[in-house]
Amino acid sequence: MKKIIYSILAILVFCALSIGTFFISDHYAQRWQSNKLFKAKLYDVEGKTWSIKSLKDKLGIIYFGYTFCPDACPTALNNLTIALEKIDKNKLQFKPIFISVDPNRDKPEIIKDYLSSFNTIILGLTGTDRDLKSFTFNIGATYSLSREDPEDEDYLVNHTVGFFMINSEGVRLPIPYRNNSEDLGQAIVRIKSILMSNSNFKKFSSIF
Amino acid sequence: MIQNQLLSINILILIAMACVYTTSDIDAKSYTYKKVRASNPWARATSKLAKTGVVYITSIHNTGERAVKIIGFSTNIANKVQLHKTVTENNITKMQYIKSLKIGPGKSIHIKPGGLHIMLMGLKRPLKENNQFPLIIKFETLGNLETMVNVKNFSWRQKKPLKHKHMHH
Ligand SMILES: [Cu+2]
Numbered sequence: 001m002k003k004i005i006y007s008i009l010a011i012l013v014f015c016a017l018s019i020g021t022f023f024i025s026d027h028y029a030q031r032w033q034s035n036k037l038f039k040a041k042l043y044d045v046e047g048k049t050w051s052i053k054s055l056k057d058k059l060g061i062i063y064f065g066y067t068f069c070p071d072a073c074p075t076a077l078n079n080l081t082i083a084l085e086k087i088d089k090n091k092l093q094f095k096p097i098f099i100s101v102d103p104n105r106d107k108p109e110i111i112k113d114y115l116s117s118f119n120t121i122i123l124g125l126t127g128t129d130r131d132l133k134s135f136t137f138n139i140g141a142t143y144s145l146s147r148e149d150p151e152d153e154d155y156l157v158n159h160t161v162g163f164f165m166i167n168s169e170g171v172r173l174p175i176p177y178r179n180n181s182e183d184l185g186q187a188i189v190r191i192k193s194i195l196m197s198n199s200n201f202k203k204f205s206s207i208f
Numbered sequence: 209m210i211q212n213q214l215l216s217i218n219i220l221i222l223i224a225m226a227c228v229y230t231t232s233d234i235d236a237k238s239y240t241y242k243k244v245r246a247s248n249p250w251a252r253a254t255s256k257l258a259k260t261g262v263v264y265i266t267s268i269h270n271t272g273e274r275a276v277k278i279i280g281f282s283t284n285i286a287n288k289v290q291l292h293k294t295v296t297e298n299n300i301t302k303m304q305y306i307k308s309l310k311i312g313p314g315k316s317i318h319i320k321p322g323g324l325h326i327m328l329m330g331l332k333r334p335l336k337e338n339n340q341f342p343l344i345i346k347f348e349t350l351g352n353l354e355t356m357v358n359v360k361n362f363s364w365r366q367k368k369p370l371k372h373k374h375m376h377h
Contacts, residue, residue: 067258068259068260069260069303070252070254070258070260070261070262070325070327070328071262071292071294071303071321071322071325071327072294072301072303072322074252075321075322105259109257110257113255113256113257113258114255114257114258116255117253117254117255142300146302154288154329154330156302156303158300158301158302159300159301159302160299160300160301161296161299161300161301162299177296177299179322
C-alpha cells in the first residue's frame with residue numbers, strides 16, 4: 001500500500017516538475033522569439049533553412065550584398081577571405097556569410113555559383129523579402145532597390161556596407177568599414193574581443 | 209671555365225625573361241588614339257552564371273592641351289555598358305551611373321576597384337581568365353579609342369603575378 005502511495009507521489013512530483021520546466025522554458029522561448037533575428041527564416045544554397053542558432057560556437061561574419069554587384073561586393077568579400085586566412089587559418093573561430101538581399105534575381109544556384117569564385121568557403125544565404133527585411137533591420141542593416149522602371153531587370157540594390165559579427169545567441173556588433181584586408185583583420189580581432197566580453201551578461205537580452 | 213659560361217648563359221636567360229615580362233606588360237596593355245591613352249584595361253573573371261561583369265582601366269591619360277570627355281563605352285560581350293561609381297553615404301553603398309566624364313589637359317583618370325568601374329550588364333558569356341574582348345571608349349568630338357580587355361582571375365592575390373611583379377624591381 002505504501003509502495004503505491006510513494007509511486008503516485010513520485011508521478012505527481014514528476015508531473016509538477018515537467019509542467020514547471022515547460023512553463024519556464026516556454027517563458028524563455030517567448031523571450032527568444034521576441035527577437036526577430038530568430039524568427040527570420042533564411043535558407044542556404046541547398047534550400048535548407050538556416051538560423052543564427054546554426055552558428056553553434058562559431059562567430060558569423062555577415063555581409064549583405066547581391067551577386068549582380070560586380071565591384072563593391074567582390075572587393076569586400078575578397079578582403080574578408082584574405083583577412084580570415086590570416087587570423088583564422090584553421091577556420092575554427094569565424095564563419096563568413098554572404099546574405100543576398102536580392103532574392104528576386106539571386107536564386108540559390110546563382111548564389112552558389114557566385115561564391116564558388118572565392119578562395120574560402122562562404123556560406124550563402126537568402127530568404128523572402130519579408131524575412132530579409134526583418135533580419136537586416138534587426139541586425140542594424142538596410143537595403144533598398146534602385147529601380148525606376150519596374151520592368152527593368154538590370155536594377156541595382158543599395159545596401160549597408162561592411163560586416164556584422166554575430167554569435168548563435170544573437171549578440172552582435174558591426175565591424176567598422178575597412179577597405180583593405182589587413183585593417184579588416186585587425187578590426188575583426190578587436191570586435192571579437194568586445195563581443196566575447198559582452199556575450200555572457202547579454203545572453204538573455206540580445207537586443208542592444 | 210664551363211661553369212662560368214653556364215652561369216653567364218643563365219644570367220642572360222634571366223635578363224631575357226625579365227625583358228619579355230616587362231615589355232609584354234607595357235606594350236600589350238596600352239592603347240592610344242590621337243591624344244588619349246588607355247593603360248591596362250582588365251576585367252575580373254566571372255563565375256559561370258554571372259549576368260554582370262566589370263572592367264577596370266589603370267589609367268586613361270589625356271596628353272593633349274584640351275579637355276576630353278568620355279561619353280560612353282561599347283562592347284560586344286554585354287547588352288549594356290555603363291560607367292559607374294561606387295559611393296558610400298551614411299554607411300550605405302550604391303552604384304551611381306556616370307553619364308559623362310571630363311579629363312582635363314595633361315590629366316588622367318583611374319578606373320579601379322571600389323571606385324569608378326565600367327559595368328557590363330547582360331553578359332553574353334562568362335568572362336574566363338586569360339581571354340580578351342574588345343571595349344571601345346567613346347569620346348565627344350574626338351572619336352573612339354579601341355582597346356582589348358584582358359580577363360584576370362577574380363582574386364588578385366595569386367602566386368604567379370607576385371613573382372611576375374618582382375621582375376620589375
Ligand atoms: Cu556598377
